[in-house]
Amino acid sequence: MNSQRPVSIVVVDDHAIFRSGLRADLDEDITVLAEAATVEQAVAAIVGHRPDVVLLDVHLPGGRGGGGAEVIAASGGLESTRFLALSVSDAAEDVVSVIRAGARGYVTKTISGAEISDAVGRVADGDAVFSPRLAGFVLDAFGTAAVANVDDELDRLSSRELEVMRLIARGYSYKEVAKELFISVKTVESHVSAVLRKLQLSSRHELTRWAADRRLL
Amino acid sequence: MTRSSNGIIAGVCAGLAEHLGVNRVVVRAVMAALTLAGGAGLLLYAWLWVMVPIDEGAAATIEDRAGERPGPGRTARHGPAAFMKSLRSGAQRDVMSLGGREVVIGLALLFAAAVLVAEQIGANIRWESMLPVVVVLLGAVLVWMQLDRTRRAGLVNRAGANQAGGIVRIGAGLVLVIVGVLVMVSGAGRWEVMWSSVLASLAVLAGVALVLAPWGLKFWRDLEAERSGRIRESERAEIAAHLHDSVLQTLALIQNRAGHEQDVTRLARAQERELRQWLYQDAGRDPGNVVARIKAVAAEVEDDYGSAVDVVAVGDAPMSTRQDALVQAAREAIVNAARHAGPVSVYVEAGADKVEVFVRDRGDGFVVDDIPADRLGVRESIVGRMQRNGGSATINSTADGTEVCLSLQTEPEERQ
Numbered sequence: 001m002n003s004q005r006p007v008s009i010v011v012v013d014d015h016a017i018f019r020s021g022l023r024a025d026l027d028e029d030i031t032v033l034a035e036a037a038t039v040e041q042a043v044a045a046i047v048g049h050r051p052d053v054v055l056l057d058v059h060l061p062g063g064r065g066g067g068g069a070e071v072i073a074a075s076g077g078l079e080s081t082r083f084l085a086l087s088v089s090d091a092a093e094d095v096v097s098v099i100r101a102g103a104r105g106y107v108t109k110t111i112s113g114a115e116i117s118d119a120v121g122r123v124a125d126g127d128a129v130f131s132p133r134l135a136g137f138v139l140d141a142f143g144t145a146a147v148a149n150v151d152d153e154l155d156r157l158s159s160r161e162l163e164v165m166r167l168i169a170r171g172y173s174y175k176e177v178a179k180e181l182f183i184s185v186k187t188v189e190s191h192v193s194a195v196l197r198k199l200q201l202s203s204r205h206e207l208t209r210w211a212a213d214r215r216l217l
Numbered sequence: 218m219t220r221s222s223n224g225i226i227a228g229v230c231a232g233l234a235e236h237l238g239v240n241r242v243v244v245r246a247v248m249a250a251l252t253l254a255g256g257a258g259l260l261l262y263a264w265l266w267v268m269v270p271i272d273e274g275a276a277a278t279i280e281d282r283a284g285e286r287p288g289p290g291r292t293a294r295h296g297p298a299a300f301m302k303s304l305r306s307g308a309q310r311d312v313m314s315l316g317g318r319e320v321v322i323g324l325a326l327l328f329a330a331a332v333l334v335a336e337q338i339g340a341n342i343r344w345e346s347m348l349p350v351v352v353v354l355l356g357a358v359l360v361w362m363q364l365d366r367t368r369r370a371g372l373v374n375r376a377g378a379n380q381a382g383g384i385v386r387i388g389a390g391l392v393l394v395i396v397g398v399l400v401m402v403s404g405a406g407r408w409e410v411m412w413s414s415v416l417a418s419l420a421v422l423a424g425v426a427l428v429l430a431p432w433g434l435k436f437w438r439d440l441e442a443e444r445s446g447r448i449r450e451s452e453r454a455e456i457a458a459h460l461h462d463s464v465l466q467t468l469a470l471i472q473n474r475a476g477h478e479q480d481v482t483r484l485a486r487a488q489e490r491e492l493r494q495w496l497y498q499d500a501g502r503d504p505g506n507v508v509a510r511i512k513a514v515a516a517e518v519e520d521d522y523g524s525a526v527d528v529v530a531v532g533d534a535p536m537s538t539r540q541d542a543l544v545q546a547a548r549e550a551i552v553n554a555a556r557h558a559g560p561v562s563v564y565v566e567a568g569a570d571k572v573e574v575f576v577r578d579r580g581d582g583f584v585v586d587d588i589p590a591d592r593l594g595v596r597e598s599i600v601g602r603m604q605r606n607g608g609s610a611t612i613n614s615t616a617d618g619t620e621v622c623l624s625l626q627t628e629p630e631e632r633q
Contacts, residue, residue: 110525132562136529139566169529170620171562171577 007124010049011035012042012071013057013086018109022055025113030120039063039070046075052124055116056103058087058094069101084123086116095137100200105129127189128196135169138195142202157195164191220271229265267431270438325354356393395422463491483523490516507534507544507567511574514548515563522555527562534567534627542606543625547574549598550621554578558619574623582614599623 006029013019014037023032033049036042039062046054054075058068066073072083085098085106095106104123107116108131119129130138142157157165160181167177174192178185221231230248234241251258399414467488474480508530515526534540547563554561558580566573595612599621603610608625 132527132529132564136531136564139531166564166566169531169566170564170575171527176617 008051009053010051027117042071043074069097072101128192135165353397356390524555525560530565532567539606550576577620579618
């Protein structure tokens, strides 16, 4: 379902076992340019290799202790490079911090090789990758009802976006969401990207509270 | 920035050099030059000495050297202990611990009675010389009372020392003692003499305070460092104990069962769930609520059938008998999915007016109408149970998988 062009990536994770396992699991058209284990190595590798996608662990040693979010901030300004966050943790603050720092998606480490390759391709194409759990966070933060009395467009989800998020939370793939809602996969992708943008830019108090609690602002 | 442990005087220059990334000889030269410039360097040095805490590792070094070099570290370390010891062994402990106040008041009354009796007998008592003694005693009692109270929580316990009442009491006690002593020493009740001696003694006291301030500060810092160290230590111990009881045990089990793929997966999943629960437990969620119940049910099924059950939850709702039926129906659906179709994803959306549960798997699917009439699982435990409780259940099954949707409206009287 994705374009099959070769994708270059940098893998950032502090566990060597996980990095090598991931490398073995990835599709053949994905080239691993470099690996990094700390914030400093990651920034150097990303700036040096300019990969299409960075697979980025949320928790990383080094730097100022900011982990994945710090890597994104420090290597920002690279238009061509996109970040896919990767973590064993599904705690809300971890997810929200990297997404708000600019990651295009979030997957947990228990994901299979095929799924992660698919997610990498998707992010490389500029789309957003939402796991069911991330969709759950979005619904928790933005509320499950389409609210009309919020002024800022960024602070609420449209009813279509809500429907899409709900289906993703239920474990539907983009294709299945498209089928269920009688829309094209491209439309689903654009809805998800819109939600991602809101998640990154919204000033909803639930999101800012998370951020403030973890001193992410 | 911290002071270095291997400096010449107090490690200020060495610490500063390390902090700035400059050669320490340069820093020392600059400091010396500044000292020549009107003593500015001296002031700066003294200020840094007082304000900058000593390097963690250095404290130990000083402790080791304490025998040959009585440095400030030694005073700070041994000071409090010795002070506390003298406090504890003093007569004050015997008086205060024996029902405290009553004994003191009794002694005072006895003393007063003895004085009165003496006067009755005919002794010539000079009342003006008695007064200062009484004042001193009163002040001492006030201070001791405060010390006795705070001693339990460790003399300079922050909470105790910050209590306005405690400070006022200590202050009042000190003032009374000082005034009393002065009157006694000056021997005259005349105000002019009193006044000038009060000023003089205040000046002396201020000087002493200035001299002792750095030590006091260090003493305080040491106490704080020790306290935070203890807290860290106990946290570490708790984590270590937990990891030992859970993760290490499971890893051992996994090594034993390495040949049995199913068992290993199950153990790893169960351990992961347990650790996650411990690390990220959501304090805001009531364990008796719908979401927690469904998560517990999912964990149970995961253990029993060995296939992963992922629960994503949004919102929460309190339990009632009808919600209980919903959880039971959800359990049945999860069991079916786990038994026949492998990995299951569960989505719970609980709001004020409605609770919905979606159980999805990626198995081959089945046709609901084809289920034999004697198989009650789906028909009775899921659909029938939901209907009896005023909810609804729909089952969508295709070749790509099955999804069971359970929905239950909250009755108006159940809403909070």
